[in-house]
Amino acid sequence: MPSTPSFHRRGLLAALLLPLALWAGTAQAADLAEIKKRGYLVVVTEDDFKPFEFIKDGKPTGFNHEMVDALRKYAPFEIRQEILPWPGILAGVATGKYDIAISAILMTKERTQSLDFTSPIADATHYYVKRKDDGSIKSIKDLNGKTVGVQTGSAFLSRLPELQAMLAKDGGKIGKVVEYASYPEAYQDLALKRTDYVINTVINLKALVAEKPGVFELGQAVSGASYPAWAMKKGNTELQKFMNEFIAAQKANGVMPALQKKWFGEAFNLPVSYTPVH
Known part of the structure; x- marks a missing residue:
């Protein structure tokens, strides 16, 4: 896995600004x-x-x-x-x-x-979702080198090494990582074939597939337990x-x-x- 994944420009900007925002505020929570x-x-x-x-x-x-x-x-x-x-x-x-x-x-x-x-x-274990008509992805090993979409600031970014370890077992690695301001944007790009798969919690992805069963298909878990x-x-x-x-x-x-x-x-x-x- 590259030491610095390639990020969507807007996502990278948000990632850079968030640490500054966390320290810049002067308000005190009640x-x-x-x-x-x-x-x-x-x-x-x-x-x-x-x-x-x-x-x-x-x-x-x-x-x-x-x-x-x-x-x-x-x-x-x-x-x-x-x-x-x-x-x-x-x-x-x-x-x-x-x-x-x-x-x-x-x-x-x-x-x-x-x-x-x-x-x-x-329970919010992370899974991947793909286009239903994409026959090139049948299991986790098939995610090798493919472009993945996630939300800016997503907790999964800190857990990418787990997916990398899964892929490495078959000599694979994570491809380009694209960040989005919201998951609906990520799903839209997936449907338009601008990315190959999207990672989100299993609850959210089940809701997506139930809403659009002809477009998306739920994959497998790509992380350990998350809450x-x-x-x-x-x-x-x-x-x-x-x-x-x-x-x-x-x-x-x-x-x-x-x-x-x-x-x-x-x-x-x-x-x-x-x-x-x-």
Whole structure:
């Protein structure tokens, strides 16, 4: 695998700017006591990451949006929600612009340096998806040298060595890596044959294939276990505890398993906590 993969120009720019954004902010995320005192929690969610969160007929929907609705009934304060594209979310939380990101944020070792996470909300092992009519890809070894699409800032970028190790067993290597601002853009380029396959979590790819079975076909796992969770600024332990209590309550009362079945097709037996090693 090359030491520096070839990146989509826009994706490379975002990757370069994100570390600066994480350190440049001066805002301080509110702790739980301040949130209760002022009377509201500032939540941010992504705008286009189906089935976790997306816009349909002009209205936000998806698993996380319904969990936000449940949070409104649970919390003793107002929930103020903002919806925006993925590239601004992590920096906004890490710098204190938003109190918490209720989005499908994969926990990684790198991200835990500037963010704290709640309990996992789903299983998000990475798979690849290809065009259904592409007979050249039948297994992981066939990904050798082919162009792959991923989202800018995707946690999978830190786990590419896992796929590289799989390919190396047959003498192969990862080809060009193209980054996109959103996954719908990546899927569009895949359909147009500008890339050969796209990597995303199995939940998202199952939703894609179910929506467009004549265009796409689900491949195989290209990483070990991964878990998404909600994120807040590092050190905001009381808010983290409150949100974990909320998640535990939604598991106990059946709301969270029901929403998992509705949006993901199954309820998961998830760990209460998870320490990423990648």
